[in-house]
Amino acid sequence: MSAAAPPALRDPAWTGRVFWSLAALALLAPALVATEFKPWLLVEPGALKATGRFVGDFLPPKFEPGFLWLVAQECWRTVAIATAGMALALVLAIPMALIANSVLSVSALPGRMHALPFAVRQGVRALLIVLRSVPELVWALVFVRVVGLGPTAGVLAIALTYSGMLGKVYCEILESDDRAATHALLRNGAGRLQAFFYGMLPQSASELTSYTVYRWECAIRSSAVLGFVGAGGLGQQMDNSMKMFNGSEVATMLLVFMLLVGLADGASAWLRRRIG
Amino acid sequence: MSRPSHAAAWGFLAALTVASFWTLDLQWAKFLSADAARRMGRFLLELLAPTAEPGFLRKLAVASAETLAMSALGTLLAVLAGLAFAVPAARTHAGDRALWRWPTRLVLNALRSIPELVWAALLIIAAGLGPFAGTLALAFHTTGVLGRLFAEAIENAPLGPAFALRAQGAGAAKVFFYATLPQILPQLMSYALYRWENNIRAAAVLGVVGGGGLGQLLSFHMGLFHMRETSSILIAMLLLVALVDVASYFARRILQR
Numbered sequence: 370m371s372a373a374a375p376p377a378l379r380d381p382a383w384t385g386r387v388f389w390s391l392a393a394l395a396l397l398a399p400a401l402v403a404t405e406f407k408p409w410l411l412v413e414p415g416a417l418k419a420t421g422r423f424v425g426d427f428l429p430p431k432f433e434p435g436f437l438w439l440v441a442q443e444c445w446r447t448v449a450i451a452t453a454g455m456a457l458a459l460v461l462a463i464p465m466a467l468i469a470n471s472v473l474s475v476s477a478l479p480g481r482m483h484a485l486p487f488a489v490r491q492g493v494r495a496l497l498i499v500l501r502s503v504p505e506l507v508w509a510l511v512f513v514r515v516v517g518l519g520p521t522a523g524v525l526a527i528a529l530t531y532s533g534m535l536g537k538v539y540c541e542i543l544e545s546d547d548r549a550a551t552h553a554l555l556r557n558g559a560g561r562l563q564a565f566f567y568g569m570l571p572q573s574a575s576e577l578t579s580y581t582v583y584r585w586e587c588a589i590r591s592s593a594v595l596g597f598v599g600a601g602g603l604g605q606q607m608d609n610s611m612k613m614f615n616g617s618e619v620a621t622m623l624l625v626f627m628l629l630v631g632l633a634d635g636a637s638a639w640l641r642r643r644i645g
Numbered sequence: 646m647s648r649p650s651h652a653a654a655w656g657f658l659a660a661l662t663v664a665s666f667w668t669l670d671l672q673w674a675k676f677l678s679a680d681a682a683r684r685m686g687r688f689l690l691e692l693l694a695p696t697a698e699p700g701f702l703r704k705l706a707v708a709s710a711e712t713l714a715m716s717a718l719g720t721l722l723a724v725l726a727g728l729a730f731a732v733p734a735a736r737t738h739a740g741d742r743a744l745w746r747w748p749t750r751l752v753l754n755a756l757r758s759i760p761e762l763v764w765a766a767l768l769i770i771a772a773g774l775g776p777f778a779g780t781l782a783l784a785f786h787t788t789g790v791l792g793r794l795f796a797e798a799i800e801n802a803p804l805g806p807a808f809a810l811r812a813q814g815a816g817a818a819k820v821f822f823y824a825t826l827p828q829i830l831p832q833l834m835s836y837a838l839y840r841w842e843n844n845i846r847a848a849a850v851l852g853v854v855g856g857g858g859l860g861q862l863l864s865f866h867m868g869l870f871h872m873r874e875t876s877s878i879l880i881a882m883l884l885l886v887a888l889v890d891v892a893s894y895f896a897r898r899i900l901q902r
Contacts, residue, residue, distance in 0.1 A: 397721070403714035404776040404857070411771055420771040449665035456662050502883050506762070506850040506860075510867055515685050521672040594762040597854050598864075601669075604763075608854075611766050619767070623759060630758040643654035 426616020430624060440606065440625055447602035447629065450520050450595070451588035454527025459581070461532035466539035469493040472548050472569065473561045494540075501533025505591050509600040523600030527588050538580055546572045579641045586637035590630060603629070691872035695880055702877070704862070709881050711776050712858035716848040716889075719783025720841045724833070726784065727791030732821065734792060735799035737807065750793070757789025761847045765856035776857030783844050783851070794836045798829045834900055838893050845889040849882045859885070 400406075410416060467473065469490050476483040482490075505526045512522035551568030555561070559568075596604025603626065610618035675681055730753055733745035765782035772778040806824035815823070852860025859882055866874040 397718070400714035400718045403711050404718050404780045406718065406777055406780065410773065410777070416771055416773070423770050446669065448661075449669050452661050452665040453669060453671070456666070499883075502886055503879065504846060504850045504882075506853055507863065507879065507882075510853065510864065511688065514867070514870075515681055515688065516672050516676045519672065520669045521676060524669065524671060525676070590760060594760050597762055597766065607763065608766065611770075614770070623763075626763070627755065627758045640654050640658070644651055 423614055423616045423619075426614075427620035429617065430620035431615075431617040432621065436618065436621070440603070440622060443596075443603045443606045444625060444629055446520060447593050447596075447604075448589060448633075450523040450600070450602050451527060451585065451592040454524045454592065455531060455581070455585050455588050457524065457528035458531035458535055461528065462535035462539060465493050465497060465532070465536040466543065467561075467565065469497065469536065470540045470543045472544055472546075472551055473555070473565060475555060475561070478552060478555060494537075497533045497536045497540075499533070500529050501531075501537065503530065505530040506595065506598060509595045509598050513599050518599040518601075520601035523592055523595045523602060526595060526600060527592060530591075531584060531588055535581065535584060539577060542573050542576050542580070543569055575644070578644050582637050582640045582644070586633045589633040593626060593629065688872070692876045692879070694873055695876040696873035697877070701874060705859075705877060705881050708859045708862045708878075709885055712848045712852075712860075712885060713845070713889075715776050715780045715783060715851070715856075715858055716841060716844040719780045719848065720787060720837060720844050722780070722784035723787030723791050723840065724837050726788040727795050728833075730788065730792035731795035731799055734796040737799060737820075737825065738804060738811070750796070753789045753792040753796075755789070756785055757793065759786065759789075761786045761844075761851060762854060765851045766854045769855050774855040774857075779848060779851040779856030779858060782856060783848060786847075787840050787844060791836060791840060795829075795833060798832045798836075799825055802828045831900060835897065838896055838900075842889055842893050846886055849885065 411420075471477060471482065471490065474482050474486055474490075476486055508526035508529050509522050512525045516522055516525070546569060550572070551564045554564040554568045592600075592602055592604075594604045596602040596606065597608050599605060603622065607619065607622045607626075610622065730749050733743075734749040734753060736743040736746055761782050764785045765779055768778045768781050768785075772781055802825050806828065807820050810820045810824045848858055848860075850860045850863075852858045852862065853864045855861065859878055863875065863878045863882075866878065
C-alpha cells in the first residue's frame with residue numbers, strides 16, 4: 370500500500386478473493402496428485418513424436434469409396450442401435466411409468482394410499498433408479514459377456530438405461546399435470562387405462578413425445594461410443610482404426626461423427642417441432 | 646394427431662424403427678436361449694455377493710478418489726478454458742465487431758460434438774494410459790459445452806453496468822472483470838455444478854478405454870470374470886454418483902440463497 374494510491378481505488382473484496390483462491394489451491398493439490406496431472410509429459414520428445422505422427426496422418430482424411438461405404442454402414446448401424454434400443458426402452462418404460470405414478474392410484478382417491486400399492490410403487494421406482502444409475506457402457510460390458518460381441522449388446526444396454534430415464538421422467542411429467550380430469554374419471558368408475566388415455570394423455574402427450582425424441586438424440590450419441598466395448602456401430606470401427614494408429618481413418622470418422630451428431634440434432638429439432 | 650405434418654413425422658419414426666430392427670442382425674435367439682438365461686442368471690447372482698476384502702476395498706477407495714479427482718479437475722479446467730473461449734465467442738455490446746465470434750464457436754462445437762470417451766481414446770496416444778488422459782478428455786468435451794453456455798450467459802447479461810464502466814473509459818478487461826463477470830457468476834457456477842454431476846458419471850466409465858479411475862478397475866476385473874470385485878466396483882460407482890448428486894444439490898441450495 371503506497372501512500373500515493375488513494376484508498377478509494379482499492380478493491381475492498383481483494384483479501385477475500387486471495388484467501389479463497391489459496392484455499393481452492395490447497396484443495397486442488399491432492400486432486401492433481403490423484404490424477405497424475407503432469408502436463409509436461411505431453412511435450413516429452415517420445416510423446417510428441419507419437420502424437421505428431423498420428424495427428425500428421427489426419428491430413429488428408431481417408432476418402433476412399435470402399436472405406437466410406439464401410440463408415441456409412443457403421444453410421445446406419447449406430448442409428449439403428451439407438452432406435453431399436455429406444456423402442457425397447459419404451460416397451461419397458463411405459464408400463465413402469467403407468468404403475469409407478471401416484472395419479473392412477475384408486476386407493477389414494479379418498480385419502481392415503483394403501484400399504485401394498487405404495488410398496489409396489491416404491492419398488493418400481495427403485496428399479497428405475499437402478500436401471501438408470503448404471504451407465505449404458507457398463508450395461509454394454511455386461512451384455513457383451515452374455516450375448517457376445519455385436520449390436521445386440523448395444524441395443525440391450527440402451528434399452529435398459531433409457532427405460533430407467535424415460536420411466537422416471539414420464540412419471541414426473543404425468544404427476545405434474547392437473548389431476549382433476551383423471552380423478553373425475555376414476556371416481557365415476559372408469560378403468561385406470563381409460564382414465565390414463567382420456568384424462569392424462571391428452572394433457573401431457575406433447576411433452577412426453579418431445580422428451581422421448583430428445584432422448585432418442587442422446588441415444589444416438591451414446592450408441593456411437595458403445596462400440597468401444599464391442600457393442601457394434603461407429604465406435605467399434607473407430608476403436609479398430611485407433612488401435613492401428615491409422616490417423617487418416619480416425620480423421621474421417623471424427624468428421625462423420627460430428628456430421629452424425631449434427632444431423633441427429635437437426636432431425637430431433639424437426640421432429641419436436643412437428644409432434645412436440 | 647391427424648394433421649399432415651404430424652403424419653410425416655410419425656411415418657418417419659415408424660419407418661426408422663422398422664428398418665432398425667430389420668437391418669440389425671440381432672441375436673434374439675441367443676439372448677432368449679436357455680443357455681443365455683442361465684448365464685445371465687448366474688451373472689446376476691454372482692453380482693449379489695460383493696467382496697469386502699480390506700485389501701481390495703483400499704484399492705477401490707483409491708480408484709474412487711481418482712475418479713472424483715478426475716471429474717473435479719476436468720470440470721475446473723473446463724470452466725477456465727470455457728471462460729477463455731466464451732469471451733471472444735460473445736458479442737458484448739452493439740459496437741463490438743466480435744471478429745472471433747464464429748471461429749471460436751466452431752472450435753467449441755467441435756470440442757462438444759466429440760464425446761468424452763472418444764477424446765479419452767485419442768488423448769491416450771499423447772498422454773499415455775491413466776487418469777491424466779481421462780482428466781484431459783473430460784476437460785476437452787466440457788470446455789465445448791461450458792464455453793457455449795458461458796458465451797450465451799455473457800451475451801444475455803444486463804448491459805447497464807458494463808456501459809457505465811465503458812463510458813468512464815475503463816478497458817475491456819476491467820469491464821469484463823468488474824461488470825460482466827460478477828453479474829453472471831451465479832449462473833456460471835450453476836452450469837459448472839451441473840456439468841460436474843455429468844462428469845462424475847462420465848469419469849466412472851472413461852477407464853474402460855484406459856482413462857483411469859473406477860472404470861479401469863471395472864474393465865480389468867470384469868474381463869477376468871472376478872464377479873465379487875465387479876459387484877463391489879459397481880456399488881462404489883452408484884454410491885459415488887449419488888454422493889455427488891447430494892453434494893451438488895446442497896451446493897445449489899447454498900448458491901441460490
